[in-house]
Amino acid sequence: TVDPQASAFHAEVAATAKRVSDHVIPKTRAYHEIWYGDARVAGSEPEEPFYGRTYMPRKFKIGFALPPSNDIDVYAQDVGYIAIGGPDGLDGFNVAIGGSMGRTDQAPGTYPRLASVIGFVPTERLLACTDAVMAVQRDYGDRKDRQHARFKYTIDDKGLNWIKAEIERRMGAPFEDARAFAFTSNGDSYGWNATPDGRHHRTVFIENGRLDLKLLDALRDIARIHRGTLRLTPNQNVIIAGVAEDDRAGIDAVLAGHGLEADRVSTLRRNAIACVAFPTCGLAMAESERYLPSLLGRVEAILARHGLSGEPITVRMSGCPNGCSRPYIAEIGLTGRAPGKYNLYLGGGFHGQRLNRMVRENIGEPVILEVLDDVLGRYAQDRLPGERFGDFTIRAGIVREVTEGRFFND
Incomplete structure (x- = not known):
């Protein structure tokens, strides 16, 4: 939950997150500077001590999750901190690195990636860990190819073990083994x-x-x-x-x-998210926010026909492949290709713990509904007790599991 008063543990984690946020804010007032060509003619602010003159290669997101709720989709963050409690409150955090949703159609070198859990740090070492992780991306991230500049590509280029060792070297201490935790949801509690x-x-x-x-x-x-x-x-x-x-x-x-x-509100709608797309976003290729409600109405009819009306299934729609609604971790994901046309993805993890895979490309609503009708019908007939829809699609062989982001386009 985003309410820091939900419990003493929430309050402690929220305060820690605020300290990290304050710590990574650039120590500069560069907007007060006045430039004439390449020369600064007013302003005496020194160079930012951590980011230097060039800052980070691309955006860098940090998120905090409190099990059992993964409401922030911690595996979609560049750095995800998973709070671990003990008898006396907050012990520290499991550290997950390299999450990101963005990709580009027809560019197989781009892909979404889930953050990898690399270990545990006690709370008192969290700022040092954050500095070390960000410094690795600052120094080794790709500054030539914007499509290859996110932390996920640095990790996959260098190798996760190399990145972890470099973070530990800069942090001045090794990671402890990751602590046990479990997510049971990634939605809101009503x-x-x-x-x-x-x-x-x-x-x-x-x-x-x-x-x-x-x-x-x-x-x-x-x-x-x-x-x-x-x-x-x-x-x-x-x-x-x-x-x-x-x-x-x-x-x-x-x-x-x-x-x-x-x-x-239906269970399906409670677990659905759309980006703004048209007319707000200049990157949109298809409708999303304005279209998803009507599409969900038709999917709800399919669910009712198969006796699945109360079944929680995550649905995410984005108007383009950049994935702002985090569609690549949904059990049903849709990304826009052109007006009225979408890629359809199935097999994501209900708790945001697994990527999905594309099953149909560049299709319109009739085909979307036809595919979902077939797969949901099979789910209603053949699922195991308590089996989530995304898990079923993999067990039933409808989609192959994506074990790593770099295999997403295979």
Whole structure:
């Protein structure tokens, strides 16, 4: 959860994440400088001590996850820190490196990659670990080919063992063995949840993260009576946090008045994400946010026909192959190729722990629904007790498991 008051452990991890964020913010006021051609004519800020003059080769994302929830999709981060607790609170973090979703169609050298867990660091060594990981990418990342500049390619070019050893050398200490952990979900928790301070929080479902006039009116009415905070989630929803017991009934009434009770939303929609695509994003090749709701309605009809209406299945749609909605780890993934045309991917892990694989390329809605109808029908008939849809597609031989990102395009 993104609510640091959900537990004392959440609060401790949130404070640690804030320290890391503050630590990696560039120590510069370069925007105060004035340049004339290649000469700086005003401003005396020294060179940034860590990033230097050239900063990082590409964007570099750091995320913190608290098992059993993988709501941030920790394996999609350049560095993912997986919080490990002990008898006295936070012991430290398992470190996962090299996650990234972006790829380019017709460019087999580009691919999504899941972060690799390379060990455990105690909390007191976390800043040193962060510096070491970022310094390796700063010094060895590709600065010539933008499509090859993310940390995942540096790792696969140099080798994971080499990268790990270089991080340990710069950190001044070896990693400990990774600690045991387990993820059981990567979505949001709905309904009221109590926090140790005697307050409560509740997640409001926001389809694809789009606040239309109806939702804006609802949040306005909540803000008028709410004395806590509103928080955004990585799954495009809003958490009403820090709610006093006496205020719960009023907030429930506002949500009900606007038709925003979570039980009105299907399980499929709760586990679906879309990027903005048209008309907002200049990189979009096909619709995403504006189209996914109607497509889900047709998929819901297929699920109902096969007796799967309550089955949680992750769906992610992006309007282009860059994968901002993290489609390559969904059980059903769709990426835009042209208006009305998509690549269809199956076999991702429900907890975000496995990449999917493309099963059909450049297809329209009729073929998408035809494929899903067939596969979901087989799932309804042949699944094992408790078996997730993505796991079934691999066991049934519908798709081959992707064991490493570099094999994604095979």
